[in-house]
Ligand SMILES: Nc1nc2c(ncn2[C@@H]2O[C@H](COP(=O)(O)OP(=O)(O)OP(=O)(O)O)[C@@H](O)[C@H]2O)c(=O)[nH]1
């Protein structure tokens with residue numbers, strides 16, 4: 038909602054013929070309304086407006102028109118309001134996660150462990166929540182799902198003892214993450230417990246887990262936890278299901294602790310490094326290649342040969358479909374790519390059922406056909422349809438999906454070869470992808 042409103046505001050700015058003071062004020066009001074409707078602190082909104090007015094008085098740099106300059110500045114100010122970008126530490130050793138009840142600590146502990154594991158750190162998880170008996174099983178299961186070593190002591194009521202033993206059991210790990218117990222409020226008991234845990238565990242990072250739906254309150258909570266036990270990072274969860282994501286981000290940006298990650302769903306893979314510009318372009322519907330590429334690079338860890346060197350044939354296609362399903366629905370990925378509107382809906386819906394049908398069809402193909410799908414002509418289509426008991430239309434659908442995916446993956450492949458994703462120039466990337474999408478700056 039915030040995204041589409043901001044987008045409208047910027048589109049309007051872009052479409053005015055002459056950007057005079059009145060038009061500028063109108064756009065500022067649009068932006069204010071969008072932010073306030075999303076619960077962003079009014080003071081921050083007025084502050085942003087004042088900065089925009091000041092910028093509008095400046096002479097634009099030579100390469101830009103006044104309008105371009107104002108649009109670019111608006112975008113930058115919005116990204117700043119949401120907290121900019123802070124790189125998470127590359128090789129953290131011990132991370133303590135804390136937060137109130139139900140904010141997403143346990144889920145996040147597993148997501149985080151998986152994230153670092155994908156980046157090459159051997160990682161272990163410790164359940165130090167001694168208050169909620171079910172938390173042991175919850176984290177254990179999540180750890181299993183993520184392929185992470187887990188340590189916990191069922192029935193032990195002293196969190197420090199668990200952590201001490203856990204540190205021994207997991208001492209060979211590069212990174213150990215501790216999931217702590219939640220409370221309904223930051224009371225003295227919780228503070229004492231966390232302080233003791235801090236002493237035993239000696240974390241190099243203490244991150245507060247906050248759910249986006251607390252909105253502006255994120256600031257108060259981050260400050261309270263910061264003062265009481267000290268925090269040096271924040272993870273915002275439930276960014277997918279709350280309309281207050283922008284508000285929570287802006288509130289966190291006012292504290293000294295950076296938001297390193299956001300949770301974007303219940304699955305372990307629904308987790309990403311937070312980057313304000315990227316987030317902004319995504320909610321505004323400008324696509325998000327960076328996040329896609331990060332996901333794609335995670336895919337490639339699972340099948341590097343195929344993605345990086347291999348030819349793209351139907352076998353690879355099927356594997357990628359399967360992997361994509363594990364990552365999350367394809368339409369999520371397409372959305373990040375800004376492809377959602379460009380692709381017919383039918384082709385985005387790679388359902389379990391469709392995947393099964395594709396598998397059946399592919400079982401009726403010869404090895405040659407699987408490796409050279411371009412050789413499949415209509416007589417082959419007829420034979421394959423008959424053999425698989427599917428319609429010719431289904432076979433054609435499979436081939437159509439294949440060709441689409443092939444184009445995307447060939448492009449991804451090129452970028453993956455170039456090395457570090459972090460260094461990729463977004464603008465260039467967008468052009469190369471030749472994805473039909475709205476330009477950010479006109
Ligand atoms: N949609 C969505 N749900 C999430 C996200 N992160 C966590 N959840 C859900 O939020 C609920 C609470 O998550 P937990 O990880 O158990 O939270 P917790 O902070 O450990 O809770 P306590 O240990 O009881 O204090 C679970 O149902 C999670 O699946 C997210 O990013 N998006």
Ligand SMILES: [Mg+2]
Nearest residue numbers: 142143166172
């Ligand atoms: Mg928990």
